[in-house]
Amino acid sequence: MKAKVDEKLIEHVADVARLKISEKEKKQFVKELKEILDTFSKLDEVDTKGIDVSLQPVELKNVLREDKAKECLSQEEALSLTQNKKDGYFKGPRAI
Amino acid sequence: MRTQDFIQKIKSNEIDIVEHTHKAIEECKKLNKEYNYFNAISEELAIKQANDIKKQLKQDKNSLKNKKLLGVAVSAKDAICVKGIESTAGSRILKGYKPLFDATVIKKAVEQGAIIIGKTAQDEFGFGSFNVNVGLGFEIPKNPFDKTRACGGSSGGAAGITQKASFPHIALGESTGGSIAAPASFCGVFGLTPTYGRVSRHGLIDYGNSLDKIGTLGKNAYDAALLLEAIAGFDNNESTTINEPINNYTDSINKKRNNIRIGVIKETFRDIDGKVEKNARNGIEKLKENGAKIEEVSLSLPVKYGLAAYYILATSEASTNLAKYCGMRYGMSEELKGNFNEYFSKVRSEHLGTEVKRRIILGTFARMSGYRDAYYIKAAKVRAKIIQEYKRLFKKYDALVSPTMPILPPKFSEIEKLSPLQNYMMDIMTVSPNLAGLPHLNVPVGFEEKLPVGMMLTADHLEEGKLLQIGSLFDEE
Numbered sequence: 001m002k003a004k005v006d007e008k009l010i011e012h013v014a015d016v017a018r019l020k021i022s023e024k025e026k027k028q029f030v031k032e033l034k035e036i037l038d039t040f041s042k043l044d045e046v047d048t049k050g051i052d053v054s055l056q057p058v059e060l061k062n063v064l065r066e067d068k069a070k071e072c073l074s075q076e077e078a079l080s081l082t083q084n085k086k087d088g089y090f091k092g093p094r095a096i
Numbered sequence: 097m098r099t100q101d102f103i104q105k106i107k108s109n110e111i112d113i114v115e116h117t118h119k120a121i122e123e124c125k126k127l128n129k130e131y132n133y134f135n136a137i138s139e140e141l142a143i144k145q146a147n148d149i150k151k152q153l154k155q156d157k158n159s160l161k162n163k164k165l166l167g168v169a170v171s172a173k174d175a176i177c178v179k180g181i182e183s184t185a186g187s188r189i190l191k192g193y194k195p196l197f198d199a200t201v202i203k204k205a206v207e208q209g210a211i212i213i214g215k216t217a218q219d220e221f222g223f224g225s226f227n228v229n230v231g232l233g234f235e236i237p238k239n240p241f242d243k244t245r246a247c248g249g250s251s252g253g254a255a256g257i258t259q260k261a262s263f264p265h266i267a268l269g270e271s272t273g274g275s276i277a278a279p280a281s282f283c284g285v286f287g288l289t290p291t292y293g294r295v296s297r298h299g300l301i302d303y304g305n306s307l308d309k310i311g312t313l314g315k316n317a318y319d320a321a322l323l324l325e326a327i328a329g330f331d332n333n334e335s336t337t338i339n340e341p342i343n344n345y346t347d348s349i350n351k352k353r354n355n356i357r358i359g360v361i362k363e364t365f366r367d368i369d370g371k372v373e374k375n376a377r378n379g380i381e382k383l384k385e386n387g388a389k390i391e392e393v394s395l396s397l398p399v400k401y402g403l404a405a406y407y408i409l410a411t412s413e414a415s416t417n418l419a420k421y422c423g424m425r426y427g428m429s430e431e432l433k434g435n436f437n438e439y440f441s442k443v444r445s446e447h448l449g450t451e452v453k454r455r456i457i458l459g460t461f462a463r464m465s466g467y468r469d470a471y472y473i474k475a476a477k478v479r480a481k482i483i484q485e486y487k488r489l490f491k492k493y494d495a496l497v498s499p500t501m502p503i504l505p506p507k508f509s510e511i512e513k514l515s516p517l518q519n520y521m522m523d524i525m526t527v528s529p530n531l532a533g534l535p536h537l538n539v540p541v542g543f544e545e546k547l548p549v550g551m552m553l554t555a556d557h558l559e560e561g562k563l564l565q566i567g568s569l570f571d572e573e
């Protein structure tokens with residue numbers, strides 16, 4: 001599959017990824033991603049009919065633990081790495 | 097001095113650990129001015145750990161007799177959290193972040209008597225093959241053999257200091273698509289990436305969760321084995337760790353093994369620098385001299401499609417992992433202005449470097465509705481086929497051999513001319529074992545134009561012992 005990589009697409013993807021990019025970066029990424037995706041689209045040649053996706057390289061099983069309270073970071077410690085806090089909570093930007 | 101002899105001298109008080117550590121730290125500071133191997137040198141912590149050992153040696157020497165790493169300097173790639181020491185994964189967005197806990201590997205190494213000397217330079221979040229993609233405001237580490245050339249990446253600082261340190265030292269590195277093997281090759285040291293899940297990643301600042309592996313770099317196979325022995329194993333805090341017994345990896349070293357079967361991957365010798373080929377062929381010859389049975393094998397699917405599958409999967413995972421860096425709970429923050437989308441976008445755009453933005457955009461695209469099946473899902477299916485192909489070969493061979501990198505360590509001026517795609521192509525040998533979660537080891541096989549050349553050995557899952565045993569044939573002495 002060949003995606004049509006243009007400025008509109010890159011702008012949209014950057015927006016979804018919460019990145020602001022400059023006009024210069026936009027032009028640069030269009031050119032570079034075109035080259036990358038054109039080359040990577042050769043994956044289409046591989047016959048994957050009937051193949052299951054592999055999302056990890058070794059087989060993994062669910063690991064469960066007992067549902068018991070354990071020691072964890074104190075509220076004070078958890079908040080110690082930011083300036084943006086108020087009344088024992090993280091303070092974030094406004095939601096709307 | 098060999099690490100094992102050094103440890104004996106610490107235990108018998110022939111070397112004063114505190115004095116030794118002071119000297120080691122001074123050497124690191126000096127080297128750092130010239131080569132930029134460290135993002136942080138943890139002097140205070142190292143001296144404290146040395147003093148603790150000294151005290152314990154005086155009080156109850158016997159309690160230390162089984163410590164595997166007593167007094168040995170261990171450096172950690174910056175992405176590995178060390179309590180109280182700035183840990184940034186080489187990114188400005190994590191500037192000022194001092195973790196509240198130690199990564200499991202740090203805890204385990206310190207329990208065995210290791211001294212943590214600092215956090216080593218890396219590509220921002222591990223995004224690079226040459227360690228030139230450092231975060232905004234970070235320095236690029238220089239090749240120990242030629243300062244106009246790259247260390248390789250992304251664990252570049254780890255490999256550089258491993259080569260240059262005159263004191264016993266072993267490094268903790270991390271590989272997602274070749275970030276231990278590549279710098280080990282360019283810096284002429286042993287770099288071991290273990291099986292996916294063999295070593296806990298609790299406390300690792302992540303890149304791609306289905307790919308990341310913490311491993312070791314040492315001046316010889318023994319050192320790499322020694323540190324692996326200390327850090328491997330199941331971890332309650334890390335649900336992807338494998339609950340299988342840990343081998344005595346150091347016991348495998350220098351042990352004679354008959355009938356080693358080696359498969360030489362023929363496709364990896366095409367389109368590479370002739371000087372790399374010559375040295376890798378010499379390495380294969382050495383295996384033969386030691387009684388290994390050598391056969392040429394084909395691994396066409398991984399060599400042809402591994403790179404595309406890797407970059408699609410790795411950037412997809414990275415793009416979700418990096419969503420957490422938004423200037424809220426830790427790391428860089430700004431004055432809270434605008435709504436949350438505006439605020440997060442502002443912080444991220446200001447503090448993330450260009451390669452990080454590029455990979456986030458590539459990965460976000462590959463997962464987006466309309467493109468997901470064609471890219472992300474397709475790549476995950478190709479990955480399954482790649483794993484199958486390796487598994488088929490390991491029924492017949494103990495290890496597979498290829499060059500580690502297709503070129504000699506490049507000059508910075510040469511790297512500047514590469515497009516991102518050309519940059520990614522340098523990982524052609526290393527991405528596939530990483531996709532398949534297979535243990536692999538870079539062994540230095542020779543020098544060309546005074547620059548080191550590496551050969552890569554890959555073994556089946558959990559066969560680190562076998563890998564190190566074969567690799568130790570390349571230890572000097």
